[in-house]
Amino acid sequence: xxxxxxxxxxxxxxxxxxxxxxxxxxxxxxxxxxxxxxxxxxxxxxxxxxxxxxxxxxxxxxxxxxxxxxxxxxxxxxxxxxxxxxxxxxxxxxxxxxxxxxxxxxxxxxxxxxxxxxxxxxxxxxxxxxxxxxxxxxxxxxxxxxxxxxxxxxxxxxxxxxxxxxxxxxxxxxxxxxxxxxxxxxxxxxxxxxxxxxxxxxxxxxxxxxxxxxxxxxxxxxxxxxxxxxxxxxxxxxxxxxxxxxxxxxxxxxxxxxxxxxxxxxxxxxxxxxxxxxxxxxxxxxxxxxxxxxxxxxxxxxxxxxxxxxxxxxxxxxxxxxxxxxxxxxxxxxxxxxxxxxxxxxxxxxxxxxxxxxxxxxxxxxxxxxxxxxxxxxxxxxxxxxxxxxxxxxxxxxxxxxxxxxxxxxxxxxxxxxxxxxxxxxxxxxx
Amino acid sequence: xxxxxxxxxxxxxxxxxxxxxxxxxxxxxxxxxxxxxxxxxxxxxxxxxxxxxxxxxxxxxxxxxxxxxxxxxxxxxxxxxxxxxxxxxxxxxxxxxxxxxxxxxxxxxxxxxxxxxxxxxxxxxxxxxxxxxxxxxxxxxxxxxxxxxxxxxxxxxxxxxxxxxxxxxxxxxxxxxxxxxxxxxxxxxxxxxxxxxxxxxxxxxxxxxxxxxxxxxxxxxxxxxxxxxxxxxxxxxxxxxxxxxxxxxxxxxxxxxxxxxxxxxxxxxxxxxxxxxxxxxxxxxxxxxxxxxxxxxxxxxxxxxxxxxxxxxxxxxxxxxxxxxxxxxxxxxxxxxxxxxxxxxxxxxxxxxxxxxxxxxxxxxxxxxxxxxxxxxxxxxxxxxxxxxxxxxxxxxxxxxxxxxxxxxxxxxxxxxxxxxxxxxxxxxxxxxxxxxxxxxxxxxxxxxxxxxxxxxxxxxxx
Ligand SMILES: Cc1cc2nc3c(=O)[nH]c(=O)nc-3n(C[C@H](O)[C@H](O)[C@H](O)COP(=O)(O)OP(=O)(O)OC[C@H]3O[C@@H](n4cnc5c(N)ncnc54)[C@H](O)[C@@H]3O)c2cc1C
Ligand code: SF4
Ligand code: SF4
Numbered sequence: 001x002x003x004x005x006x007x008x009x010x011x012x013x014x015x016x017x018x019x020x021x022x023x024x025x026x027x028x029x030x031x032x033x034x035x036x037x038x039x040x041x042x043x044x045x046x047x048x049x050x051x052x053x054x055x056x057x058x059x060x061x062x063x064x065x066x067x068x069x070x071x072x073x074x075x076x077x078x079x080x081x082x083x084x085x086x087x088x089x090x091x092x093x094x095x096x097x098x099x100x101x102x103x104x105x106x107x108x109x110x111x112x113x114x115x116x117x118x119x120x121x122x123x124x125x126x127x128x129x130x131x132x133x134x135x136x137x138x139x140x141x142x143x144x145x146x147x148x149x150x151x152x153x154x155x156x157x158x159x160x161x162x163x164x165x166x167x168x169x170x171x172x173x174x175x176x177x178x179x180x181x182x183x184x185x186x187x188x189x190x191x192x193x194x195x196x197x198x199x200x201x202x203x204x205x206x207x208x209x210x211x212x213x214x215x216x217x218x219x220x221x222x223x224x225x226x227x228x229x230x231x232x233x234x235x236x237x238x239x240x241x242x243x244x245x246x247x248x249x250x251x252x253x254x255x256x257x258x259x260x261x262x263x264x265x266x267x268x269x270x271x272x273x274x275x276x277x278x279x280x281x282x283x284x285x286x287x288x289x290x291x292x293x294x295x296x297x298x299x300x301x302x303x304x305x306x307x308x309x310x311x312x313x314x315x316x317x318x319x320x321x322x323x324x325x326x327x328x329x330x331x332x333x334x335x336x337x338x339x340x341x342x343x344x345x346x347x348x349x350x351x352x353x354x355x356x357x358x359x360x361x362x363x364x365x366x367x368x369x370x371x372x373x374x375x376x377x378x379x380x381x382x383x384x385x386x387x388x389x390x391x392x393x394x395x396x397x398x399x400x401x402x403x404x405x406x407x408x409x410x411x412x413x414x415x416x417x418x419x420x421x422x423x424x425x426x427x428x429x430x431x
Numbered sequence: 432x433x434x435x436x437x438x439x440x441x442x443x444x445x446x447x448x449x450x451x452x453x454x455x456x457x458x459x460x461x462x463x464x465x466x467x468x469x470x471x472x473x474x475x476x477x478x479x480x481x482x483x484x485x486x487x488x489x490x491x492x493x494x495x496x497x498x499x500x501x502x503x504x505x506x507x508x509x510x511x512x513x514x515x516x517x518x519x520x521x522x523x524x525x526x527x528x529x530x531x532x533x534x535x536x537x538x539x540x541x542x543x544x545x546x547x548x549x550x551x552x553x554x555x556x557x558x559x560x561x562x563x564x565x566x567x568x569x570x571x572x573x574x575x576x577x578x579x580x581x582x583x584x585x586x587x588x589x590x591x592x593x594x595x596x597x598x599x600x601x602x603x604x605x606x607x608x609x610x611x612x613x614x615x616x617x618x619x620x621x622x623x624x625x626x627x628x629x630x631x632x633x634x635x636x637x638x639x640x641x642x643x644x645x646x647x648x649x650x651x652x653x654x655x656x657x658x659x660x661x662x663x664x665x666x667x668x669x670x671x672x673x674x675x676x677x678x679x680x681x682x683x684x685x686x687x688x689x690x691x692x693x694x695x696x697x698x699x700x701x702x703x704x705x706x707x708x709x710x711x712x713x714x715x716x717x718x719x720x721x722x723x724x725x726x727x728x729x730x731x732x733x734x735x736x737x738x739x740x741x742x743x744x745x746x747x748x749x750x751x752x753x754x755x756x757x758x759x760x761x762x763x764x765x766x767x768x769x770x771x772x773x774x775x776x777x778x779x780x781x782x783x784x785x786x787x788x789x790x791x792x793x794x795x796x797x798x799x800x801x802x803x804x805x806x807x808x809x810x811x812x813x814x815x816x817x818x819x820x821x822x823x824x825x826x827x828x829x830x831x832x833x834x835x836x837x838x839x840x841x842x843x844x845x846x847x848x849x850x851x852x853x854x855x856x857x858x859x860x861x862x863x864x865x866x867x868x869x870x871x872x873x874x875x876x877x878x879x880x881x882x883x884x885x886x887x888x889x890x891x892x893x894x
Binding site: 015049055060 | 451453454455456458459460461463464465466478505506522525527548567569570760763767769818819
């Protein structure tokens with residue numbers, strides 16, 4: 001009985017909520033709407049009604065349960081250690097069981113539309129970009145959608161890669177004397193949009209004598225499905241990925257996006273709880289999954305000798321699912337601090353959600369933008385030229401917000417800045 | 432005339448975006464932070480953004496004879512925000528602007544929905560502070576905490592909410608708007624209605640604006656933790672500190688049950704075999720703190736403290752207050768629910784009341800952790816229960832009953848800071864007799880003859 005298969009599985013969590021209201025202090029949704037249903041306490045009270053049989057699941061309830069970025073800020077701030085994110089995910093899965101794909105049919109619909117657009121774009125290449133998206137003048141800032149697919153016209157998308165990341169690389173990227181052989185789970189955003197981020201991961205790993213395996217059969221992590229209660233799709237994707245990596249074999253699995261990390265470390269085991277064979281596989285891989293920052297600090301300490309100077313004033317945004325979800329917040333900062341020339345300046349509340357939350361921004365684009373505005377204001381309060389983060393989804397959101405606010409800053413993954421430093425180090429040495 | 436018609440009038444007056452009437456939303460306004468009290472869904476929730484909106488709501492409520500329940504963040508512990516007789520919940524959360532920070536007169540003017548911490552953050556920028564700091568300082572609203580007259584950790588030296596309220600604007604049950612008090616330190620015009628409405632729990636009027644006093648923030652502070660193997664010794668130390676003319680900003684106590692539970696959950700390094708610990712902080716100018724801290728230390732030692740830890744660094748200070756802040760959360764981990772009382776006695780009676788509470792806990796076979804603001808006599812006996820265990824809930828009610836009687840017998844009060852609300856109404860005669868209760872009722876009926884404002888709280892209507 002997991003949170004994905006039964007609402008009853010969260011009843012022990014629900015009863016621990018004392019309605020103290022502490023979650024109001026940190027919930028990004030509540031801060032915008034000021035509606036009690038936005039905050040964990042409100043959604044938990046709806047779950048109580050469902051569990052007590054005082055009300056049936058309605059479309060209206062399902063809508064309310066969609067009001068959550070799963071940022072886990074409430075969980076971290078709860079004096080009673082109530083895992084509200086789990087309760088909400090369980091309620092979403094229940095909504096799908098009881099009401100069909102509503103409310104996520106909206107999401108599915110829009111994502112499908114978007115995916116077709118991307119697939120089409122992949123085939124027609126740059127011609128499509130001009131057709132559908134309006135390039136934003138300036139540096140490498142991406143493009144705005146020319147027509148509204150329900151994402152709000154204001155969201156600035158990164159340019160679609162000319163060639164997906166996984167098609168650019170061989171299955172095994174070899175090094176001379178490998179210290180370790182690791183698998184790289186790319187995730188969709190790196191594959192389709194942020195190939196530069198994927199390249200940085202490979203560059204940094206190989207610079208540290210780590211061989212990188214990139215199984216071509218890997219696919220979407222399944223988080224967009226699991227967080228919306230589409231358990232069947234999530235399971236199928238989990239199995240596909242487990243099989244792909246199991247077939248290749250590797251000593252560790254590297255992820256550089258926070259959803260991917262969450263999926264491999266926590267969600268696959270929960271999803272596959274009632275399928276012993278896959279559950280065992282999921283547990284095995286969960287134990288050897290590392291976020292790239294984590295890996296470079298804890299498993300194969302990255303080589304500091306070979307670093308060259310990078311002149312950047314950087315502020316770091318903590319992705320929710322890396323920071324609260326996986327407890328990783330010191331590692332990226334440690335990496336940034338050790339790069340010569342990088343000056344790290346903290347923004348106010350670096351751990352506050354950016355409002356992207358994957359498909360949340362598709363269902364609630366306006367709310368997503370409002371949450372982002374707060375983040376952008378915090379960034380604007382620093383004297384920096386670069387925003388570092390460790391998640392492609394956050395990168396998209398932050399970049400979009402910065403462009404719309406007219407702020408000229410690079411948004412990069414920590415590992416990209418590290419890759420720059422290695423490149424610079426190499427250049428300096430060859431002189 | 433139905434609730435439905437009232438709702439459409441409310442929508443017309445306030446706009447659709449400020450009225451909630453779907454059941455999925457109403458459910459979430461059926462409770463506040465109070466444990467084991469019945470919840471009730473309202474007919475409608477309104478979210479006014481200005482005083483005129485509130486006036487409109489009151490007029491409509493009068494026309495449709497629907498009660499109004501003012502609500503801030505719904506964090507009170509006496510059922511004050513629960514719409515017990517259905518009707519209209521009036522949430523002030525959208526009235527959340529700090530209107531003015533007057534640094535010449537040291538007065539802030541705020542709307543009722545401002546969160547206490549937000550005001551403090553603003554005040555800090557000017558080297559000022561708003562001292563009342565209930566445990567919910569990051570969530571509770573100004574309107575809610577003024578209506579409960581909240582206290583907090585700094586009550587001993589800095590007083591409680593009522594000491595900082597200089598004036599207010601209110602909408603009365605009739606729909607009339609009155610303004611009382613102002614920016615002047617001195618003001619004796621008329622009865623002191625500002626005082627009357629502070630702590631009125633939303634039963635006399637709806638606060639739409641507040642003028643509050645700010646004070647200079649202390650320059651520095653010093654914390655220490657004193658361990659006692661005997662309750663009386665800890666009690667003597669409390670009074671003796673005051674006798675030495677030192678008024679700490681904070682003087683907290685935790686009893687044995689609380690110490691054990693906190694240590695179990697936090698491993699903050701508390702002495703689990705101690706009978707009581709005192710957590711003390713002095714603040715002010717550097718010179719003052721340097722004089723007062725050693726006095727406090729010496730007094731504790733002279734009164735038999737077996738161990739004293741003076742925080743030398745910020746980290747050590749944080750560890751002391753980490754332990755205190757975790758009292759409630761740690762007790763909450765023991766069982767699903769907790770009943771947090773706030774019976775208060777003169778500070779000299781602290782050991783007596785803790786011993787009484789222990790006897791009561793044994794008698795009813797309950798786990799009660801007692802901790803709280805020893806300096807001002809305000810204790811929080813916290814009963815941990817499983818609400819599914821009916822027998823335990825029953826025993827809890829009996830224990831609460833006896834705790835109230837014990838507090839009154841020791842010249843104390845039913846509630847130091849959480850308010851009367853629903854649960855404690857029937858105990859009021861115990862504290863000030865039938866004539867006292869009748870006085871409250873006459874005030875209520877003079878201002879709100881139809882019991883339209885927060886009915887069922889503080890005053891019970893005679894049928
Ligand atoms: C974990 C926890 C710790 C706490 N610690 C403390 C503490 O240390 N000290 C302390 O004193 N209290 C404490 N409290 C309780 C305290 O009373 C509340 O936190 C706070 O005062 C209520 O603020 P609120 O905005 O949530 O008001 P609500 O709960 O929404 O309302 C409180 C009352 O005020 C009325 N009201 C609200 N707004 C208005 C208005 N504009 N006009 C008229 N009436 C209004 C309501 O009708 C209700 O009767 C604690 C509560 C919790 C859950
Ligand atoms: S902070 Fe935790 S216990 Fe308190 S209301 Fe929120 S979820 Fe419930
Ligand atoms: S997970 Fe984040 S968005 Fe969701 S209820 Fe908690 S604080 Fe709010």
